[in-house]
Amino acid sequence: MILVDEGIASGAVLFSALQWLRAEGAGHRIVALPVSPQEKLSRINELSEENVVLHAVPSFHSVECYYRRYDPISDEVARAILKSLNERKLAA
Numbered sequence: 665m666i667l668v669d670e671g672i673a674s675g676a677v678l679f680s681a682l683q684w685l686r687a688e689g690a691g692h693r694i695v696a697l698p699v700s701p702q703e704k705l706s707r708i709n710e711l712s713e714e715n716v717v718l719h720a721v722p723s724f725h726s727v728e729c730y731y732r733r734y735d736p737i738s739d740e741v742a743r744a745i746l747k748s749l750n751e752r753k754l755a756a
Contacts, residue, residue, distance in 0.1 A: 673727055692714070
C-alpha cells in the first residue's frame with residue numbers, strides 16, 4: 665500500500681490513515697511525501713515499512729511554502745484527471 669500526500673504539516677491525517685491501515689491488516693505500507701517537518705520522520709518510520717520524503721525540513725511553516733503554485737482543485741477536477749489517466753493506462 666502506497667500513501668502519497670502533497671506534504672504534511674501536523675501529520676494527523678497521514679498518521680490516522682497509517683494506523684487504520686495497520687489495524688485493517690494492510691501489508692507493506694509505503695509513505696511518499698515531497699515535504700515534511702523533520703520532527704515527523706520518526707513517527708512516519710514507526711507507522712510505515714518504507715518512506716520516501718524528498719525534503720525533510722527542520723524549520724517547517726506550511727506545505728504551501730514549498731510549492732510555486734498551490735491552488736486547490738475541486739473533487740470534480742480531481743476525478744476527471746484520475747479518469748483521464750486511467751483511460752490512457754487502459755489504452756496503452
